[in-house]
Each structure stands twice: as C-alpha cells, then as structure tokens.
Amino acid sequence: MSTINDVAKRAGVSAMTVSRVVHHSGYVNQVTRERVERAIVDLRYVPNALARSLRFKQTKTIALILSDITNPFFTTIARCVEDTASEQGFSVMFCNTDESVDEEADYLNVLLQKQVDGVLLVPASISPESVNRLQAHSVPVVVLDRRVPDAQVDTVRCDSETGAYQLTRHLLDLGHEQIAVLAGPETVSTSIDRVNGYRRALLEAGMPVDPARITFGKFTQTRGYEMAQKALAVPSRPTALFAANNFIAIGAYHAARDAGLRIPEDISIVTFDDLPDGFVLDPFFTVMTQRAQEMGKRAAELLLARLAGSGPAEVQEIVLPCELIARKSSAPPVRSS
C-alpha cells in the first residue's frame, strides 16, 4: 500500500503536489503533473480515504438500520437507498436489528465511532432514544417507515392509519363483523397506527371494538402463524383476519389452512405490504400496498440533502398514501343464519 509520500518521492515532488494532481485542484505544471501521474500508476497508488475523512470530518458513508433486510419491503427500500446514495458518491452500511432496541443501540455505537455522515433509521421502537442519541452527536437522521412522535426528526413513511382504516372498511363493506387484527410489536408505530385505523373504521361503523380481537406480536411468519391460531381458536371465530404485514399474513394463511379453513370462503385475510411484482405468479392476497421504492428514494434524497446542507429549513414529515388492491383472499362472509 503506497502512500502519497511514496508517490511524491518517486516523482521527485512534495506530497502537496501529488495531492493537487490527484484532486485536480490548484496549479500544477503540465510536466510535473505527468511525472506524478506516472508515479501514481507505477505504484498503484490509492488515496487513503481514512486520512482524508479524519481531516474533513466526512466519510461519505451513510448507514441504513432496519429490522430485517430479508423482508421484500425493506429489500426494496435498501436497493433504492443504495442507488441514490452511490449516485452521489456515498457508500451504505446496513444493519439488521430484528426489532431489538438493544441491537439498535449497539449498531448506533459502532456507527457513531465509524463517523458515518448520516443515518436512515427504521426504529425498533417509538421511543426517541436512538434519534436523540444521533442528534446529540450532530449526525443527521431520517426516520423511515415509522414515526418517532417525541422527536423532532425528518420522517418518510406511509399512512398506516388511513391504510388500515381502508383495509378494515373493505372488510366491513364485504359484510364482515368479526374481524381480528394480527399486529407487530406494540412498541412500533406501524403496529399502533394500523390497530388504530382498524379501531376507527369499526367505531365509525358503529361496531364494538373487542380487545380480544386485537393481538400484538411480531412481524414474522412464525408469530403470524401463532397469532392466527389463537385468534381462530375462540368460540365465535372471526370471519376475517387483518394482518399487519406480509410475513404475518403468510403465517396466518398457513394457520388457517392447517385449521381446515378455506380462504376466502371460510375466512378472509387482508394485509399490509405486497410482494414485489412477479414474485408471485398469481397474486392472491388483498393488500394495502406501500410505496417502498419511493420511500427509500425520498428518504435517501432527504438525508443526502441534509448532508449537503441543501435541505429544507424545517423538519420534514413526508407521508405517502397507501393503495388498496383487492384480490382473492377477501370475500363476503358466509352467513351462518
């Protein structure tokens, strides 16, 4: 690994001159420049970005902290984030927290030490702790997908409350009266908002909200399976399940099937998050889709704008609409009367 000094020595100039050649800055005599360039090639010189960053206090690196990159929703976001970042010369580190606040805190430590320029955060909880920590260290953050109500922070997310409201309305309109919700962790804003949207739809329709029909758990298949199993095991079985995300829905699907239920004849299932185009040959689930691509892109752009000092003056809260796609997993309930 040759350094700028090695190059300087070989070219018979000072390190400063090499620096100028490398960065095309300031005046350098044509002949000198060529000598330096030859030395650079000869020595396979690659500038050390660490040294540069140490001076400039700029690493040209951002971090993306999310729960699980394996979830196609987050995969899509990650892809768009990386595209946007690399276009502007930034690298992206990614971290999977699995919704663990502790993991998140650990990652934050590492990232702070590594001096990342900014962070895109899908927070594991509504608590403002992580955001506060970053802000205390003057590291720009953009919160993605979720709300952190007690922090003044840029946020890019979809409108979960309204989405959930509409998804529930869809079921109500079909004639369902017994709808169970299978949500994610109670500490995550998307869970909360989706349950709230569900509540609002019921109340507005003048229907009772039965707390026993609401389950918080995790955004995973396994947990979705368990939650559905429980929800289906009650005396007056619900006629519809509202899954708070795609993984829960898949778990619920299998639970329903294993319980001998046909979908949608015996039970309807609706969910948030669609699978990317084409993954599924014959899309089945009625879903409330979120614009994952746009979220990733806009969040990254906002963060990069902040880093460039060109962002808007006020804290931004960008809330994108969701869209209902009715498919085969929902249908009117079969009246038992």
Added chain:
Amino acid sequence: MSTINDVAKRAGVSAMTVSRVVHHSGYVNQVTRERVERAIVDLRYVPNALARSLRFKQTKTIALILSDITNPFFTTIARCVEDTASEQGFSVMFCNTDESVDEEADYLNVLLQKQVDGVLLVPASISPESVNRLQAHSVPVVVLDRRVPDAQVDTVRCDSETGAYQLTRHLLDLGHEQIAVLAGPETVSTSIDRVNGYRRALLEAGMPVDPARITFGKFTQTRGYEMAQKALAVPSRPTALFAANNFIAIGAYHAARDAGLRIPEDISIVTFDDLPDGFVLDPFFTVMTQRAQEMGKRAAELLLARLAGSGPAEVQEIVLPCELIARKSSAPPVRSS
C-alpha cells in the same frame, strides 16, 4: 464531538490514560479510572474509529458486492453475511453492480480508498481483473456464487454444472426432447456452467445439442420474458424451458402464458433458485435450489478467518450441492404424434 483530549483535559490526565481506560488496557489507578469514566460520560465521548483505523490499518469493515440485492437469493446471502460479520464486530457495506463490470470497478475503487478489510464478491464476469486488483492491494477476497477460473482465490459457490445436468435430466426423464435454455450473461460463470450441465445431459442421452435452443441474456424478468418469447417463436416449439434463475423463470412464465400456453400441459418450465420459504403460498416451479444461507455464512466466515489470520493455508474452493425439488411446472410433454 468531543475528542480524547477533551476528556483528558476534563479529567486532568493525559490522553494516553483515557485511551487505557477506554480499552481496558494497561494499568490505571482505580481513582483515576473513575475520574476518567465520569468525564467520558459527561462529554458523551465516542472514540473516533477513523483515527484508530488510520493507525491500525484495520477498519473492521467488509464489503459485499453483488449484482442485485433485490433478488431473494442474494438477499438471503446478504442477511447471513451481515449476521456473521456483526457477530464478530464487523460492519458491512453493500454494493449493487447490476452485473456491470464498470460499476464493479468503480465500487472497488471506493472500497479500496475506504480501506475495507476484506471483500465478498459476486463478480460480474469470469475475468480475474477485480480479484487481481484486490489482491494486488492485499485485500482478502472471497468470491461468492461464481467461479473466477483464472484467479487463485477463495470461492464459495454451488455446483451449477451438476445442478443444471440434473435439472435437464429431470426433463429428459419426463420425456422432453426439445428443451431450450434461457441463461444469464455469457460472461458469468453460473450462466456458462448451467449451459454446460445442460449440454452434458443432452450429449449423455445421445441427443443433439441445438445451439439455437441456447440463449444468453440477463438474469432479469424482462429479459427472461424476451428470451422465452423468442425461444417459443421457432417453428418446432420446445416442450420445455430451462431458466437459469428465478427472475428469468418468472419472465418465461409470463411469456408462455401470454403466448396462450398452459404450464405444464403445453410447456414445462424448470429453473435454478427457489423463493424463500413462505413467499409463495403454493410453490409451483420445479427448481434446483441453492443453499443461499449456507453460502453466505461460510463465505463470511472464511473471509473473517482470513482477516484474523486464522484461515486455512491453501486457497479454498467450497462447492455446495444443489437439490432438485420437482413441483408443478414440469410434466411429461404431450406427444403430437
């Protein structure tokens, strides 16, 4: 952002003492230690990893270069890589090349400058250039998923040739005699190996290998669609399509459907890569699965072992077996006789 010197000043000690406290190294008087610790907390001191790395020539960061993290096969790998790396205190940067050799080279430059400790590479081509470049700079590399025949480099991949052979055999055993292959880029070893496996199966069965039945393209849905369209448009239509990966298969599926063909009645489709468990409610494709998880884990472990200096002496080539899962997309051809 307070520095070690700020802490030292506040605690009335030297920077060295602070360093010793932070890293629990060397002797520090209990009373002094406590004073320093208080100062650290008061100032919210976070050690600057850049400065440390500059001295140690170790960034505790690795890079994962792949074609497209959006492909579930690579998503799975990425997840396992990050898990393994973070367990050992390493961060992961990820880069999407979209199979572009130029993109790959650009990323390599950035990563070299950023002094990543090691690289996991899914190379965009069989050419040894990228590997050579990294090795010339003494950056350990592990090649993932693909071969780089002309380089001496650790590799973790699946046995594409044998997998393709078996997948083709599967079709031959069903009675197919007109099988078209839809492959990825001709510069990627997995494309080449899969076409070779196909060839071997045909030859071994004493069947002619018709070059017109072999198409190279890209590992994408769109391209899969186009390739299938062409393959189906010939006078003696094939009775089976062998897609070299999941995305191509999905494209091919739609092309076949759009051409009014039923699958598998009118045409069989088989492919490499399965979708992760549960993504698909009712798995349809006959696939040759690759152990993505194991690949990611083992590649990361191997790289980390190299970084720790504890790796095996020889260059490793780890080749994992593939597994055939016969499902609904393949069936015996309908004899037109």
Added chain:
DNA sequence: CTGTTAGCGCTTTCAA
C-alpha cells in the same frame, strides 16, 4: 507553480 508546517484523533514506545 511548488514546498513547508501543522494538525485531524488516536496509540505505540519509551521514559519518568
């Protein structure tokens, strides 16, 4: 047009 000095934040080495 080119070079020198100093310092980014940290730690190794040696001395006290």
Added chain:
DNA sequence: TTGAAAGCGCTAACAG
C-alpha cells in the same frame, strides 16, 4: 501508574 513525543496519511494555509 502515568505522560511526552512521534507518527499513521492526508491537506489547508501560508510562504516562497
């Protein structure tokens, strides 16, 4: 048990 000096690789600011 603690500290001072020197240097990792780079560049801003100034001098020549």
